Amino acid sequence: xxxxxxxxxxxxxxxxxxxxxxxxxxxxxxxxxxxxxxxxxxxxxxxxxxxxxxxxxxxxxxxxxxxxxxxxxxxxxxxxxxxxxxxxxxxxxxxxxxxxxxxxxxxxxxxxxxxxxxxxxxxxxxxxxxxxxxxxxxxxxxxxxxxxxxxxxxxxxxxxxxxxxxxxxxxxxxxxxxxxxxxxxxxxxxxxxxxxxxxxxxxxxxxxxxxxxxxxxxxxxxxxxxxxxxxxxxxxxxxxxxxxxxxxxxxxxxxxxxxxxxxxxxxxxxxxxxxxxxxxxxxxxxxxxxxxxx
Amino acid sequence: xxxxxxxxxxxxxxxxxxxxxxxxxxxxxxxxxxxxxxxxxxxxxxxxxxxxxxxxxxxxxxxxxxxxxxxxxxxxxxxxxxxxxxxxxxxxxxxxxxxxxxxxxxxxxxxxxxxxxxxxxxxxxxxxxxxxxxxxxxxxxxxxxxxxxxxxxxxxxxxxxxxxxxxxxxxxxxxxxxxxxxxxxxxxxxxxxxxxxxxxxxxxxxxxxxxxxxxxxxxxxxxxxxxxxxxxxxxxxxxxxxxxxxxxxxxxxxxxxxxxxxxxxxxxxxxxxxxxxxxxxxxxx
Numbered sequence: 001x002x003x004x005x006x007x008x009x010x011x012x013x014x015x016x017x018x019x020x021x022x023x024x025x026x027x028x029x030x031x032x033x034x035x036x037x038x039x040x041x042x043x044x045x046x047x048x049x050x051x052x053x054x055x056x057x058x059x060x061x062x063x064x065x066x067x068x069x070x071x072x073x074x075x076x077x078x079x080x081x082x083x084x085x086x087x088x089x090x091x092x093x094x095x096x097x098x099x100x101x102x103x104x105x106x107x108x109x110x111x112x113x114x115x116x117x118x119x120x121x122x123x124x125x126x127x128x129x130x131x132x133x134x135x136x137x138x139x140x141x142x143x144x145x146x147x148x149x150x151x152x153x154x155x156x157x158x159x160x161x162x163x164x165x166x167x168x169x170x171x172x173x174x175x176x177x178x179x180x181x182x183x184x185x186x187x188x189x190x191x192x193x194x195x196x197x198x199x200x201x202x203x204x205x206x207x208x209x210x211x212x213x214x215x216x217x218x219x220x221x222x223x224x225x226x227x228x229x230x231x232x233x234x235x236x237x238x239x240x241x242x243x244x245x246x247x248x249x250x251x252x253x254x255x256x257x258x259x260x261x262x263x264x265x266x267x268x269x270x271x272x273x274x275x276x277x278x279x280x281x282x283x284x285x286x287x288x289x290x291x292x293x294x
Numbered sequence: 295x296x297x298x299x300x301x302x303x304x305x306x307x308x309x310x311x312x313x314x315x316x317x318x319x320x321x322x323x324x325x326x327x328x329x330x331x332x333x334x335x336x337x338x339x340x341x342x343x344x345x346x347x348x349x350x351x352x353x354x355x356x357x358x359x360x361x362x363x364x365x366x367x368x369x370x371x372x373x374x375x376x377x378x379x380x381x382x383x384x385x386x387x388x389x390x391x392x393x394x395x396x397x398x399x400x401x402x403x404x405x406x407x408x409x410x411x412x413x414x415x416x417x418x419x420x421x422x423x424x425x426x427x428x429x430x431x432x433x434x435x436x437x438x439x440x441x442x443x444x445x446x447x448x449x450x451x452x453x454x455x456x457x458x459x460x461x462x463x464x465x466x467x468x469x470x471x472x473x474x475x476x477x478x479x480x481x482x483x484x485x486x487x488x489x490x491x492x493x494x495x496x497x498x499x500x501x502x503x504x505x506x507x508x509x510x511x512x513x514x515x516x517x518x519x520x521x522x523x524x525x526x527x528x529x530x531x532x533x534x535x536x537x538x539x540x541x542x543x544x545x546x547x548x549x550x551x552x553x554x555x556x557x558x559x560x561x562x563x564x565x566x567x568x569x570x571x572x573x574x575x576x577x578x579x
Binding site: 007012022025026088130250255263277282 | 326328334344346349394397409412418419423428430482511529531544547548
């Protein structure tokens, strides 16, 4: 009955406003980025077609470093998020009193305006008076104050650590949901056979949450690759560009230096990477879904 | 949840200790910045800027919570702006998403699967990637340095998760309800408005809450780039200007942050069950 022609028109009428909105605010800018990347668009009134010049300009050793840095940054951030998140989920999955409260307490970094959480980290990283430097000195792990955000090496890890902090709640709650969807009968059967807790975890929980772990890793990869706020607030890509990822580099070029064309070429590269990740995501999730029904 | 096999769930004492130790470790990582931030907001500046570092405040006072209204003169305005931007963005998202989710949930039309996937694909781009054309777009609309420059792009990136979440809710509405309405001669619009909307209200409420939280949490890049007027700045940007100064008055910044996030904290506490389902729904395939 609902397959009537008028029903189809009505369905399109229902989705039309949302489709139109996305077309104007997301799809058109996407196309525009692509076109702009072949021009020398800037604040000037005239814009010329420059062909591949922007892309040729990109491919220099400095940008190679930016790409490598982005991938290293993303790799460590996603890995640590997955490890801490899965650890947290395992702990919260235990049937101990207070777990409902503990689950609530996991959420703040995710819910609170990102920038505000980052300000707090900015203080904790403060070299002279901050908490982390202070505690490290107290326990004798370092000799003097460590200004984490002032040196390339430490700033790199400091930004990763803050990104992990913001990303962990989502990973934790997602992995927790995956763990709780495992049928209890499996555990009971194993328990009856005398399998210990750790054995049950390794042989039942881990294999069964693997699909969720892979899915979450790729999603997290996409979000992390797009990460802007954390680095921008803490270091603005510094010191000496040591925390400049592709997103930060694009922002600096396009908004900082007003070189829209060159910025757009960088954005196109980011889009290509993101599309590859998304392709992997769709490929793998559909394969996982097929595996479940088989 | 059935727990017939309660013996299996019984932990030995050392297991309980290990679990609580693990939870404590995990939560101290999550909550450390909030605890430290709160303690900082209680410390007088002289104690803050003194070595060696001390965790507990001496002469703790709420002085910073009073002083920050003076040193951050726009504070009330920033909070108001944040709420206004999130509210309007949520309304826009709901207006677009409620009909669209209904179409995806209850109608079979050619290309609906592809279209839904296309919506979800929006999730993979952040505002940062599309910033340049969006900037030009906002300029050509003539809305730079207005609320709209922050609301309109922000809303677009909240649509995909909202559609996904509401669609999963609406799928559960039995089709017999609509069929019965059609048999009685009701039109599509009438059925949508009088049958579907009331039934979907709880789901719409959840979507509204998660969208609002999302809008409130993510105000940064558009506000940073598309608006330079102090009077329109949302809280994160207003405080960012303060954060970027040479001499940051940390205890007041932290006090302002806590007052600014108080509404979000209250929401988390009361609505956490809906939030978990809402926030993870965007991610679940």
